[in-house]
Amino acid sequence: MKVIALILAALAGTATAADCGPDKLNTSRTITLKREGAAYGANQNAVLPLAKGEVVLTFDDGPSFENTPAVLKALSDQCAKATFFMVGQNIAQQPELARRVVREGHSAGIHSDTHAHLASFTVEQQLEDLKRSRAAYKAAFGVETPAYRFPFLEETPALLDALKQANITVASIDLGITDWLPDDTTAILAQRLSENLDKAGSGIILMHDANGPTAKALPTLLQVLKDKGYKVVHLEWQ
Template sequence: MHRFAFYSGLLLCAAALAGCQTTKQPAPDKTIKTSSIVAPEGKQDTSGGDSTDQPRARGFGKQHHLAGRVMTVSSIHDIRLQDKEVILSFDDGPIPGRTDRVLATLDEFGVKGAFMMVGEMAALHPELARKVAMDGNAIGSHTYKHDNLAALTFDMAMAEVMRGEAAVTKATGVDVNFFRFPYLADSHKLRAAIAMRDMVVMDVDVDSKDYFNTTPAAVTKRTLDLLHKRGRGIILMHDIHNRTATMLPTLLSKLEAEGYKVVTLKFKKPVAPTVMASL
């Protein structure tokens, strides 16, 4: 009986992880607006392999100078990055063994990230979700099951948004102030409705495409090549992949060596306009 329960638990966790992969279903056939550029979603590799053939960056324990300023925002329009400033964002987690490694690397370099959690994953791993929040990272929602909201009715999409928000809030014990659309599949109506819930929609400037079945070194190179063209931006990664956890120390070391700074996001609730009563 105990053996049956053990294997049932493993199957449940594996099924949940598969449901949260960026490669769960193809992205909508459209061009997606990022925070300041337009980039089409590429065809995604669905093999799901996690290469780990890149060694961790040396130099752990040294004094790092990668941390930049704290940026307090109420909407996406408040996110204004200067040259050589980046925001590190991670989607689809948390998952033990990978998210922990990402957190350890961020801590070693003295920087924070923005974690867009899938509600189902946060509910499966609440202790890890809470650790992400307690470490001072920005907390966001990525829906409950990573559904393509553009393929749903407005009411169904908002129900999925609210379910994910509630699950992440319960798991982390903190308010959820950021949101990212799965597959970056949005609409003006959904963006406005989510903003009304006091959540900042997180767009993407640099897509690492770490969900492709490739090596950590390839992910690092792609990310840096895109960043060099822009000079700044919100970097999209996924803390559910071994390759991402493996390449992150090298990526941060290179960013530091090139003079980049990692911006920490904080949320401030927008002040409602005051209506003056007529005298």
């Protein structure tokens, strides 16, 4: 039985490799970052060591029962890996979906516990929000969170200091597609992505897996990346 299982596993691996041929976007390489209080994303911080034409796919606000599975399917169909910055309360409500994201080869960080404007909180409230989101992450994954993205990209001194002390990487962005507007369509999102790629040339892309129009548009967005010759770089942490 054990031998049969090994054969089936090998065949599954072969099929997966065959599915990820040159007709797919694929993941060109992986950057493994140290678990340290670094900060990346040219919008606010240092630039990741990316070559021109390399992008990192990131998604915020999930996991979403309604939309994250569609995002995972689109990524799987194109053999592309991404990083998901999850809201603590959503992790607590959907722990199995959160774990599925990681099982499928993606990496995960946190995006606060409540997705509030943290700058309006007291320092104590900010730290409590971080504590709750870290606890939700550890309960779901069994390890400490390696990375954090501020909601609305609104960094605060108190949380920057706390994250640095905890060796948690701050992940900002290099470009986005403003995919939270009510009138978004696949065509509009694809145009925004194309235009912003032309301006930036590379970098960390912000999208939202909790957003229905984004989930619907993602196959087209990934095709835009492929058609324009961009290479996907996956972020992981030691």
